[in-house]
Amino acid sequence: YMLKSIVKPKKFPPGPSWYPFFGCSNVVQNMSKKYGSQWKGLSMLAKEYSTQVLGLKLGRDLVIVVYGDSNIRHVFTETEFEGRPDNFFLRLRCLGKRAGITFTDGPVWREHRQFTVKHLRNVGFGKTLMEKEIQNEMNSILGYIERNNNKPINPKNVLPSAVMNVLWKYVAGETIREDRLKTMLDLFNARSKAFSMAGSWLMLIPWCRFFFPNLSGYSLINKLNQQISDIIEEAIKKHKCNAVEGNDFIYSFLEEINKNKQTYTEEQLKTICLDLLIAGSQTTSNVLEFALLTVLRNQVIQQKIYDEIIHVLGNKEPCWTDSSRLTYTSAFLLEVQRYYTIVPLAGPRRVLDDTMIDGYLIPKETTVLISVGDLHFDPEIWDNPRAFQPERFIDERGILKNSNHMYPFGLGRRRCPGDSLAKSFIFITFVGILQKYKVDCSNGILPTDEPTIGLISAPKPYTIDFVLRK
Numbered sequence: 001y002m003l004k005s006i007v008k009p010k011k012f013p014p015g016p017s018w019y020p021f022f023g024c025s026n027v028v029q030n031m032s033k034k035y036g037s038q039w040k041g042l043s044m045l046a047k048e049y050s051t052q053v054l055g056l057k058l059g060r061d062l063v064i065v066v067y068g069d070s071n072i073r074h075v076f077t078e079t080e081f082e083g084r085p086d087n088f089f090l091r092l093r094c095l096g097k098r099a100g101i102t103f104t105d106g107p108v109w110r111e112h113r114q115f116t117v118k119h120l121r122n123v124g125f126g127k128t129l130m131e132k133e134i135q136n137e138m139n140s141i142l143g144y145i146e147r148n149n150n151k152p153i154n155p156k157n158v159l160p161s162a163v164m165n166v167l168w169k170y171v172a173g174e175t176i177r178e179d180r181l182k183t184m185l186d187l188f189n190a191r192s193k194a195f196s197m198a199g200s201w202l203m204l205i206p207w208c209r210f211f212f213p214n215l216s217g218y219s220l221i222n223k224l225n226q227q228i229s230d231i232i233e234e235a236i237k238k239h240k241c242n243a244v245e246g247n248d249f250i251y252s253f254l255e256e257i258n259k260n261k262q263t264y265t266e267e268q269l270k271t272i273c274l275d276l277l278i279a280g281s282q283t284t285s286n287v288l289e290f291a292l293l294t295v296l297r298n299q300v301i302q303q304k305i306y307d308e309i310i311h312v313l314g315n316k317e318p319c320w321t322d323s324s325r326l327t328y329t330s331a332f333l334l335e336v337q338r339y340y341t342i343v344p345l346a347g348p349r350r351v352l353d354d355t356m357i358d359g360y361l362i363p364k365e366t367t368v369l370i371s372v373g374d375l376h377f378d379p380e381i382w383d384n385p386r387a388f389q390p391e392r393f394i395d396e397r398g399i400l401k402n403s404n405h406m407y408p409f410g411l412g413r414r415r416c417p418g419d420s421l422a423k424s425f426i427f428i429t430f431v432g433i434l435q436k437y438k439v440d441c442s443n444g445i446l447p448t449d450e451p452t453i454g455l456i457s458a459p460k461p462y463t464i465d466f467v468l469r470k
């Protein structure tokens with residue numbers, strides 16, 4: 001058994017040697033520590049082995065990390081890479097069961113992803129109705145800034161709650177009470193911290209939870225899961241008594257449950273709600289935080305954006321269709337999404353059948369990670385990739401041009417279903433803030449733009465002085 005566990009499968013991609021029980025987890029952990037994040041650590045390992053497909057074994061699981069445009073496109077678009085891994089740790093993330101959209105695959109995933117996208121659209125997702133909700137939130141943000149006039153503001157105190165409000169409106173049809181909203185955000189933050197701390201132990205040796213429930217972080221995650229579950233359950237109960245006005249995602253799903261459709265259960269409803277809240281909240285607000293941080297650090301860029309907004313919109317409230325006219329601003333936001341790739345390692349995916357990539361044989365059940373972050377800095381694709389240059393997204397005629405090599409929202413059948421909400425939210429809120437306020441340094445020291453990279457990338461905490469434009 002020991003010998004078998006250290007022998008690599010035939011034509012498996014290159015990578016560090018494997019040891020019994022742990023595979024090469026220790027090498028990955030050391031590299032991650034040395035370079036500050038798992039994404040960077042893996043990227044350095046791939047360079048060490050001069051490979052575009054890195055082969056690893058983490059605990060008992062075969063894992064590959066893919067690099068380069070053609071490999072990444074292949075994984076995003078080919079059906080045999082469409083699965084999601086199934087293990088104790090990922091089930092813990094889904095409140096204990098394999099359910100929801102993000103961590104399921106096969107017919108259940110297909111049906112529920114389709115249902116969710118369709119019904120979110122029915123309640124206004126991706127339409128003018130969504131725009132109205134976002135504009136309302138933008139006005140709340142402006143109200144918050146006005147109320148805290150002359151005080152340094154940490155954007156974390158206001159942006160995540162605005163995104164969460166829009167998401168909750170689609171899922172549960174109402175605006176969340178302020179105290180409830182704060183509790184939810186605190187819960188989500190505590191939960192993602194607990195997952196990153198407990199990650200390696202619970203992933204590698206899940207049974208350690210029986211011996212060290214507290215030390216392994218298991219008890220805390222369970223407690224936080226229960227609290228989040230209670231909040232969503234309460235919303236479902238309210239819908240069952242028709243105590244919420246209008247039409248929303250929970251109502252649409254309860255209708256299917258009432259038709260006794262097999263996979264439509266309350267457990268599944270709860271997990272999809274959680275999926276949408278987790279996948280949508282921090283990602284979207286982090287892009288906005290990076291955008292504000294960049295204009296704070298670069299006043300020339302900020303002035304150019306302001307001039308464009310005033311020239312094109314004047315005092316008109318921004319909406320999504322303005323994005324095609326605000327060329328420089330849109331190019332700036334694309335560059336923010338390239339330069340600070342929010343999900344640098346997309347996935348994980350599970351290989352559904354023995355397959356090949358880049359000449360290597362990948363056995364069924366292998367876990368696949370997709371290094372979008374490295375692609376966004378590939379010097380073969382981007383001119384001077386380390387420089388922040390919104391102009392790279394504007395062509396010679398002054399028209400906005402996107403790139404075929406940008407995957408901030410993934411690609412293919414598992415592409416992010418929330419991209420239209422995220423893009424509108426980021427554009428409308430960013431333009432709305434800059435139209436009214438100059439973003440200034442609050443204590444004379446420029447905050448760093450070095451991100452903290454866990455599962456997603458986030459700026460280090462910083463504060464802003466919002467100065468009202470005359």
Ligand code: HEM
Nearest residue numbers: 102279280283284342343347408409410414416417418422
């Ligand atoms: C800037 C904001 C966002 C970024 C950068 C982002 C990024 C991504 C990426 C890269 C994936 C694909 C993962 C893969 O290929 O395996 C994904 C999936 C997903 N995203 Fe987003 N996302 C954002 C906002 C949102 C929002 C607002 C929502 C909800 C309304 C959302 C819901 C989801 C869900 C449910 C999935 C899983 C899809 C599936 O597995 O079929 N995301 N996201």
